[in-house]
Amino acid sequence: EDQVTQSPEALRLQEGESSSLNCSYTVSGLRGLFWYRQDPGKGPEFLFTLYSAGEEKEKERLKATLTKKESFLHITAPKPEDSATYLCAGRSGGTYKYIFGTGTRLKVLA
Amino acid sequence: NAGVTQTPKFQVLKTGQSMTLQCAQDMNHEYMSWYRQDPGMGLRLIHYSVGAGITDQGEVPNGYNVSRSTTEDFPLRLLSAAPSQTSVYFCASSSSGTGAETQYFGPGTRLLVL
Numbered sequence: 001e002d003q004v005t006q007s008p009e010a011l012r013l014q015e016g017e018s019s020s021l022n023c024s025y026t027v028s029g030l031r032g033l034f035w036y037r038q039d040p041g042k043g044p045e046f047l048f049t050l051y052s053a054g055e056e057k058e059k060e061r062l063k064a065t066l067t068k069k070e071s072f073l074h075i076t077a078p079k080p081e082d083s084a085t086y087l088c089a090g091r092s093g094g095t096y097k098y099i100f101g102t103g104t105r106l107k108v109l110a
Numbered sequence: 111n112a113g114v115t116q117t118p119k120f121q122v123l124k125t126g127q128s129m130t131l132q133c134a135q136d137m138n139h140e141y142m143s144w145y146r147q148d149p150g151m152g153l154r155l156i157h158y159s160v161g162a163g164i165t166d167q168g169e170v171p172n173g174y175n176v177s178r179s180t181t182e183d184f185p186l187r188l189l190s191a192a193p194s195q196t197s198v199y200f201c202a203s204s205s206s207g208t209g210a211e212t213q214y215f216g217p218g219t220r221l222l223v224l
Contacts, residue, residue, distance in 0.1 A: 043202075044200070
């Protein structure tokens with residue numbers, strides 16, 4: 001059964017304290033690993049798509065990486081405005097079914 | 111370019127009532143989907159469509175019906191609302207260009223079934 005697991009469930013960081021969020025996946029024939037940011041009361045906002053092990057993508061203070069079993073979202077020198085829930089999803093091969101993790105709630109303190 | 115729009119934003123239903131959640135996108139995306147989001151459960155796929163006239167079931171399809179008569183619209187119908195369908199519903203659409211897949215979400219519909 002396809003599954004995506006995110007850890008930790010919640011993370012509190014001081015402003016400037018770098019850290020990483022983990023996304024472990026078992027998705028048959030992975031056809032893309034996706035990261036989203038979700039603010040309270042809003043829909044998820046697309047951040048990155050990764051397709052193959054070793055791939056990396058960056059956007060401002062965020063960097064996403066992919067291995068054959070995991071993806072990491074690295075947050076460098078976070079700011080309070082980076083506080084949000086970060087979601088990870090995998091798309092199984094040959095389908096358009098996205099399997100989501102339950103997210104990591106990030107709180108960055110000033 | 112409005113992206114993905116959903117109506118209504120909020121809805122209260124009584125058990126047994128039916129309703130349609132509307133979703134529209136103006137990006138000419140082939141793929142559209144409906145999710146529900148519940149605390150501690152993450153986003154779960156209800157139904158999806160890969161083009162006009164083509165729909166398929168996701169992880170939690172029971173109690174919901176969809177159709178796709180145009181590229182732009184993908185309504186979700188609740189046939190006979192139950193309290194277990196209290197949730198936040200998100201519609202999404204995506205491009206499927208090779209190496210450029212991006213899924214866009216609407217703002218959500220918050221549904222309370224009494």
